[in-house]
Amino acid sequence: MPELPEVETICRGLNQATLDREMLGGDVLLNSTIARSISATDFLTQLKGKSIARWYRRGKYLLAELSQFPEGERERGTGGQGESGRVGEFLAQTPISSQTPSFCPSLLPSKAGWLGVHLRMTGQLLWVNRSEPLQKHARVRLFFEGNQELRFVDQRTFGQMWYVPAETEVSSTVTGLKLLGPEPFSEEFTTEYLARKLHRRARPIKTALLDQSLIAGLGNIYADETLFLSGVMPTTLCADLTAEQIGRIHTAIIQVLQKAIASGGTTFSNFLNVQGVNGNYGGVAWVYNRAGQPCRTCSATIERIKLAGRSTHFCPICQT
DNA sequence: CCTCAAACCTGCCAGC
DNA sequence: TGCTGGCAGGTTTGAG
Numbered sequence: 423m424p425e426l427p428e429v430e431t432i433c434r435g436l437n438q439a440t441l442d443r444e445m446l447g448g449d450v451l452l453n454s455t456i457a458r459s460i461s462a463t464d465f466l467t468q469l470k471g472k473s474i475a476r477w478y479r480r481g482k483y484l485l486a487e488l489s490q491f492p493e494g495e496r497e498r499g500t501g502g503q504g505e506s507g508r509v510g511e512f513l514a515q516t517p518i519s520s521q522t523p524s525f526c527p528s529l530l531p532s533k534a535g536w537l538g539v540h541l542r543m544t545g546q547l548l549w550v551n552r553s554e555p556l557q558k559h560a561r562v563r564l565f566f567e568g569n570q571e572l573r574f575v576d577q578r579t580f581g582q583m584w585y586v587p588a589e590t591e592v593s594s595t596v597t598g599l600k601l602l603g604p605e606p607f608s609e610e611f612t613t614e615y616l617a618r619k620l621h622r623r624a625r626p627i628k629t630a631l632l633d634q635s636l637i638a639g640l641g642n643i644y645a646d647e648t649l650f651l652s653g654v655m656p657t658t659l660c661a662d663l664t665a666e667q668i669g670r671i672h673t674a675i676i677q678v679l680q681k682a683i684a685s686g687g688t689t690f691s692n693f694l695n696v697q698g699v700n701g702n703y704g705g706v707a708w709v710y711n712r713a714g715q716p717c718r719t720c721s722a723t724i725e726r727i728k729l730a731g732r733s734t735h736f737c738p739i740c741q742t
Numbered sequence: 743c744c745t746c747a748a749a750c751c752t753g754c755c756a757g758c
Numbered sequence: 759t760g761c762t763g764g765c766a767g768g769t770t771t772g773a774g
């Protein structure tokens with residue numbers, strides 16, 4: 423399932439493949455994918471003739487700043503960088519770990535509007551040749567010059583796309599953005615911030631880590647991995663955490679996300695990058711989805727419980 | 743204000 | 759074999 427590292431990986435791939443190409447049209451195969459504020463027809467009408475200036479990530483949201491495609495450059499960009507093979511080579515040459523995360527602290531209104539995407543659980547964004555056979559769960563197709571296509575595939579139909587009109591606050595259309603807490607890699611996300619947000623709270627720390635208004639981007643997998651690396655039991659109430667534990671959690675969040683981004687996503691899930699290639703998370707999960715198996719550190723049996731409706735995995739010895 | 747559970751949806755898998 | 763129920767998970771919504 424796409425969490426911050428997977429969305430970041432997709433964002434970087436999109437920035438290398440999709441920019442500065444005119445959108446010629448598209449096809450909405452499932453109307454409910456387009457967020458309610460606009461019809462599928464209007465959505466496509468608004469995008470036509472525009473191009474993507476740059477992709478940003480905020481939490482698990484993908485946001486493309488649009489620009490009006492310049493008339494004079496219409497003959498440019500045939501062949502070359504847009505073909506899947508070439509882009510794949512380019513990606514391979516660029517060490518992804520050396521890139522700066524592409525989150526955008528403030529999403530200002532744009533002259534040509536924005537395109538927003540949330541993959542939810544099963545969404546995939548693929549950069550393909552337009553002739554690529556249609557997947558069973560293809561939901562939205564956006565056609566670009568050079569016979570290329572940005573295709574949104576989503577088995578469980580929870581994923582969403584938004585069109586944010588020109589000169590409009592992004593968060594007024596993509597309303598979920600308003601509720602997002604700080605990015606884990608931002609200066610705002612400090613141990614002191616975390617301590618303040620957890621102070622006197624009654625809920626378990628695992629639940630708090632999944633709360634996007636506290637910190638943006640963690641999902642079920644990395645929340646469990648974070649707590650293992652911190653040595654903290656997921657059931658521990660926030661109010662009961664020591665300052666030292668909070669410090670370890672803060673460090674572990676950044677560490678686990680950095681490592682996953684550096685390896686281009688995770689193999690925990692059916693995650694595909696924009697080229698349709700499976701991620702290759704270097705390490706294996708410490709605890710996630712390992713119930714009944716021995717802890718990689720102490721060999722105790724990994725346990726699984728339910729917390730706030732989410733499966734939660736931990737080592738009863740290493741985590742206290 | 744705070745916390746939690748249900749709902750959204752489809753495919754897969756265990757159990758009968 | 760074929761059915762049923764549980765489960766997977768990000769976010770929103772509404773109940774307590």
